[in-house]
Amino acid sequence: MDMSIALILSQDGITNGAIYALLALALVLVFAVTRVIFIQQGEFVAYGALTLAMMQSGVLPATVWMLVVMGALVTALDGGLALKAGQGRRAAGVAGWNLGYPLALAAALGGLAVDELPLAVQVLLTLAIVVPMGPMMYRLMYQPIASAPVLVLLIVSVALHIAMVGLGLLFFGAEGQRTPAFSEFSLELGPLMVSAQTLWVLVVSALLIVGLYQFFGRTLYGKALRATAINRVGAQLMGISPTLAGKLTFFLAAFIGALSGVLIAPITTIYYDTGFLIGLKGFVAAIIGGLASYPLAAVGALAVGLLEAFASFWASAYKEVIVFTLIIPVLLWRSLTSHHVEEEE
Amino acid sequence: MTQQTQAGAPSNANAKNPVLEVRDLCVSYGKVEALTNASLTVGEGQIVTVIGPNGAGKTTMLSAIMGVLGSHGRIAFDGSVEGVPEVERMVARGMTLVPEKRELFGEMSVEDNLVLGAFQRYRMGKRDHAQTLEEVYALFPRLKERRDQAAGTMSGGERQMLAVGRALMAKPKLLMLDEPSLGLAPLITREIFRIITELRRRGVSILLVEQNARAALQVADYAYVLETGQVAMQGPAHELADDPRVIEAYLGLGGKHQAMLST
Numbered sequence: 308m309d310m311s312i313a314l315i316l317s318q319d320g321i322t323n324g325a326i327y328a329l330l331a332l333a334l335v336l337v338f339a340v341t342r343v344i345f346i347q348q349g350e351f352v353a354y355g356a357l358t359l360a361m362m363q364s365g366v367l368p369a370t371v372w373m374l375v376v377m378g379a380l381v382t383a384l385d386g387g388l389a390l391k392a393g394q395g396r397r398a399a400g401v402a403g404w405n406l407g408y409p410l411a412l413a414a415a416l417g418g419l420a421v422d423e424l425p426l427a428v429q430v431l432l433t434l435a436i437v438v439p440m441g442p443m444m445y446r447l448m449y450q451p452i453a454s455a456p457v458l459v460l461l462i463v464s465v466a467l468h469i470a471m472v473g474l475g476l477l478f479f480g481a482e483g484q485r486t487p488a489f490s491e492f493s494l495e496l497g498p499l500m501v502s503a504q505t506l507w508v509l510v511v512s513a514l515l516i517v518g519l520y521q522f523f524g525r526t527l528y529g530k531a532l533r534a535t536a537i538n539r540v541g542a543q544l545m546g547i548s549p550t551l552a553g554k555l556t557f558f559l560a561a562f563i564g565a566l567s568g569v570l571i572a573p574i575t576t577i578y579y580d581t582g583f584l585i586g587l588k589g590f591v592a593a594i595i596g597g598l599a600s601y602p603l604a605a606v607g608a609l610a611v612g613l614l615e616a617f618a619s620f621w622a623s624a625y626k627e628v629i630v631f632t633l634i635i636p637v638l639l640w641r642s643l644t645s646h647h648v649e650e651e652e
Numbered sequence: 653m654t655q656q657t658q659a660g661a662p663s664n665a666n667a668k669n670p671v672l673e674v675r676d677l678c679v680s681y682g683k684v685e686a687l688t689n690a691s692l693t694v695g696e697g698q699i700v701t702v703i704g705p706n707g708a709g710k711t712t713m714l715s716a717i718m719g720v721l722g723s724h725g726r727i728a729f730d731g732s733v734e735g736v737p738e739v740e741r742m743v744a745r746g747m748t749l750v751p752e753k754r755e756l757f758g759e760m761s762v763e764d765n766l767v768l769g770a771f772q773r774y775r776m777g778k779r780d781h782a783q784t785l786e787e788v789y790a791l792f793p794r795l796k797e798r799r800d801q802a803a804g805t806m807s808g809g810e811r812q813m814l815a816v817g818r819a820l821m822a823k824p825k826l827l828m829l830d831e832p833s834l835g836l837a838p839l840i841t842r843e844i845f846r847i848i849t850e851l852r853r854r855g856v857s858i859l860l861v862e863q864n865a866r867a868a869l870q871v872a873d874y875a876y877v878l879e880t881g882q883v884a885m886q887g888p889a890h891e892l893a894d895d896p897r898v899i900e901a902y903l904g905l906g907g908k909h910q911a912m913l914s915t
Contacts, residue, residue: 527767527774534757534768541755543720546743546772546822 311498316616322505322574323588324612325512326567330589331596331604332519333560338598339536340556341549342457343449346464349586350471351437351564353579356572357475358565359433360484365422369478371413371436377443378405385446405443412436426489430569434562441561442554449557453549468583475579483576504573511570515563516605532556588615588630595637597645607637664693664700664874664886670728671696671826671857672717672747677725679709679716686712687723687881694826694859699852701860701868701889703902704878710861711752713878714828717859718742718749730825743772746825752834754815758804762795765803765814769821781821788817791847809840816847820856827851828859833867845871865902869893877902 330348337345354370361368382405389398412435421429448463494501523529535542535552543549567585568577575581588611595607611630618626664670672694679687687709694700702710716723719737727734730745748769757765766788770781789796792813798806803814812832819827829848833841841864849871852858862868869875872889877898885892892898 527771530760530764530768531771533760534764537757537759538755540720540751540753541757542768543739544718544743544749544751544755545768545818546740546775547768548740 312620314497314499316620317613318499318501318505320613320616321609322508322612323615324609325508326571326585327589327592327611328605328608329512329515329563329567330586331592331608332516332601333563334589334593335596335598335601335604336532336536337556337560338593340532341445341449341453341460341553343460344457344464345560346461346586346590347444347468347471348560348564348589349582349584350468350475351441351561351582352568352571352585353475353479353577353582354437354440354471355433355565355568356486356577356581357479357484357568357579358436359429359569359572360486360577361479362416362421362424362429362432363486365420367413367416367421368433368436370440371409371416373474373478374436374440374443375406375409375413377440377447378409381405381443381446408439433569434565437565437568438558438561441557441559441564444561445553445557446550449553450550453553472580472583475582479579481579483578483581484572485576486572488573504570508570508574511566515566519559528555584627588612591630591634591637594634594641597641664695669696670694671730672859673726673728674713674717675726675728677713677716677723677727679712679721679723685881687716689725690878690881690883692859692876692883692886694857695873696857697852697855698873699848699858699860699871701862701872701875702878703862703865703868703875704884705901706863708878709881710878711830712881714749714751714830714859714861718747718828720749740772743822744776746823747828748819748822748824748826749828750815750819750830750832752830754811756803756811756814756818759802761800762803762806762814763799765818766795766821769818770823772822784821784823788820791820791850792817809836809843812836812840812844813847816844820851824856826857826859828861830861831863832860833862833864841867865898866893869898869903 330352334345334348337343358368358370382402385405386398386401389395389401412432416432421432424432444467448467449460452459452463488502488504489507490503492503494503494506523533531542531545531547532552532555534545535547535549539549542552568582571577589608592608592611593604595610596602596604611633614633615626615630618629622629670693672692674693675691676689677687677691678685678689690709690713692700692702702713704710712721715721717727717737719734719739719742722736727737729742729747734742757768760768763785766785767781770784774781794810795813795817798810803811806814816829816832832844832848836844845867848858848860860868860872869889869892875886875889875892876883877885877892885895885898887895893903
């Protein structure tokens with residue numbers, strides 16, 4: 308292997324690593340706040356990429372109907388509760404957000420020639436469809452069992468993952484999709500050609516990480532999520548409801564997933580079931596961070612990305628095996644070095 | 653006058669404008685009834701204490717009032733009846749609980765812990781936490797010195813101050829304290845009780861659960877004795893402090909100790 312190949316592989320590795328880092332951060336966040344292992348993170352990636360691809364081929368993305376159905380269910384549950392409690396205005400608000408918004412979105416998409424819209428608008432519409440599914444999913448599937456053991460929550464996640472893959476096949480078909488690059492230029496750095504899309508991935512990931520850091524460090528809502536992760540009872544006594552924290556967390560995770568999908572859609576061909584492998588690699592990175600440390604998870608993600616890139620050069624048939632085998636030494640190392648975490652006080 | 657309680661009997665007649673009125677509150681864990689028809693009243697600006705032995709249901713009672721635990725009974729807070737109390741709504745309406753275990757955010761700074769105490773107010777659009785923070789710092793200068801320190805690294809007394817300070821950030825009408833002196837050195841206990849009286853002076857109503865009956869009866873206006881989930885006695889705090897049964901059961905130990913020491 309000469310230098311230029313190593314550079315190209317590194318570039319690939321870092322680009323993929325940046326995406327894995329975003330997914331790993333979302334996984335750590337979701338687990339810390341809600342104790343849910345967010346297996347279906349990868350499906351949000353695939354849904355983001357494929358929804359954008361459908362729009363670009365001029366088809367009304369079927370995901371919007373999924374949003375309508377989920378919204379209708381949330382409206383039936385929460386609106387019904389609000390009506391029962393005689394809170395008519397609250398019921399109207401619930402219906403507006405969960406039913407009115409998806410229907411308005413569907414109507415707008417049906418009325419517009421979506422394939423002729425500028426890319427930025429298509430990306431925004433994609434996020435507008437896929438991201439609200441996160442908090443709705445929390446409301447429908449996890450909120451009723453919020454205090455269940457981690458294993459039960461995990462089983463629900465696996466079920467949702469399988470359901471979302473199946474629905475993905477129904478919505479998007481079995482063929483893979485690739486969207487055109489965001490912009491058509493490339494940067495020459497010595498022997499290395501850096502494509503515009505690579506820069507997009509790196510810059511957006513970096514901005515998102517900085518943004519999340521600011522959100523958790525400076526805003527009261529960000530601090531409230533951290534507080535919930537540290538001490539659920541304490542947070543509840545401050546009026547930070549676990550429901551609010553869960554919905555907010557799932558919103559962020561869905562946003563990160565869908566945006567990652569949009570970012571990598573021009574680099575890799577995405578199939579309805581591609582998300583699982585991508586999400587799983589984010590999960591390996593999150594495990595390296597012990598599902599608790601954000602910086603370690605990010606470093607782990609870069610390591611996973613680089614390992615994957617080099618493995619695909621040396622032993623391309625085994626690249627997934629090599630990446631997932633990484634979990635074994637990491638788990639050994641963690642079990643030898645980490646101490647049992649005591650309950651607070 | 654100290655009175656043996658009949659269920660539902662009106663009491664705490666000194667309480668004008670009751671902030672909290674609890675009637676016939678029952679809580680059960682499965683088949684075990686932890687609280688049976690407990691009633692109590694906290695008047696505006698009063699310190700009301702609930703004393704009693706370990707396992708009498710004191711913490712259970714606070715948790716049920718706050719909505720952390722499910723319960724049956726009638727809870728009226730600040731003039732309106734709560735069907736099923738729900739923690740977030742109770743906080744929003746001006747009730748806060750400083751739990752026995754403090755439940756601080758150990759890895760976060762003292763200041764972040766305090767600011768989070770104002771979360772519910774912030775959510776409702778009352779964004780005056782910077783000013784409230786200064787008021788809390790004035791009450792607990794020690795917390796201001798340690799504002800950037802992680803809460804988990806502080807001493808027990810400082811953590812208790814932080815827990816109380818964090819609760820005050822919500823600007824509560826009713827502050828409920830569960831065993832604030834538990835595990836603290838006598839000097840710090842005295843400081844905590846000084847602050848409790850200072851808070852009453854500022855118009856905060858306080859419901860204080862304590863095993864340290866002597867200290868609690870000294871600061872309180874009215875007191876309830878809880879035994880095996882039922883209100884066994886109640887009366888103005890100074891009268892209960894002179895009641896022979898209370899002296900024997902809850903204040904006697906100190907006396908015995910002194911007697912043993914002096915012989």
